[in-house]
Amino acid sequence: MPHQSQEPAGTSSIPVVALVGRSGSGKTTLLEKLIRELKRRGYRLAAVKHHHHSDLVLDQPGKDSWRFAHAGADHVVIAGPHRVIDIRTFEEEATLAQTIGAIRGVDLILIEGFKQADVPKIEVSLNRPESDLITPPDGLVAIVADRRFGLDVPQLDLDDVVGLADTIEARFLR
Numbered sequence: 541m542p543h544q545s546q547e548p549a550g551t552s553s554i555p556v557v558a559l560v561g562r563s564g565s566g567k568t569t570l571l572e573k574l575i576r577e578l579k580r581r582g583y584r585l586a587a588v589k590h591h592h593h594s595d596l597v598l599d600q601p602g603k604d605s606w607r608f609a610h611a612g613a614d615h616v617v618i619a620g621p622h623r624v625i626d627i628r629t630f631e632e633e634a635t636l637a638q639t640i641g642a643i644r645g646v647d648l649i650l651i652e653g654f655k656q657a658d659v660p661k662i663e664v665s666l667n668r669p670e671s672d673l674i675t676p677p678d679g680l681v682a683i684v685a686d687r688r689f690g691l692d693v694p695q696l697d698l699d700d701v702v703g704l705a706d707t708i709e710a711r712f713l714r
Contacts, residue, residue, distance in 0.1 A: 561664035590653025
């Protein structure tokens with residue numbers, strides 16, 4: 541499938557779309573449903589969650605990977621029969637390009653967060669006035685909300701996952 545480059549400079553040609561919105565707006569639930577719908581359509585997907593806290597811990601104290609990182613390894617990889625977990629350490633917060641730079645073999649990268657990144661965005665808005673949108677209109681692919689806004693972008697209801705998948709498919713996957 542042909543791709544349009546929609547991600548930060550320096551990354552591959554895989555299209556990137558970020559779901560953004562205020563805390564509690566339903567981003568995670570919507571992304572989970574969107575992944576299921578796009579997978580049903582046969583697409584290969586990567587999902588990235590931007591975590592704001594510096595205490596992000598994936599492995600457990602005492603486990604081998606934790607011990608390697610605690611000993612000073614900047615990059616730890618855990619490889620199993622059906623899954624590889626890649627843990628990298630950075631001196632400062634990783635950029636979006638650093639975060640997604642190693643992703644390969646997918647048709648689309650879906651991101652929750654990274655609201656400041658220069659990528660197309662779908663804003664999820666629940667019980668918010670138009671003035672509370674966090675994305676400028678020219679950066680919006682769509683708005684998923686419980687109301688309509690006076691903007692010329694596709695606007696979908698919170699439960700219209702099929703319509704959102706259609707919008708993403710038409711713009712990024714055809």
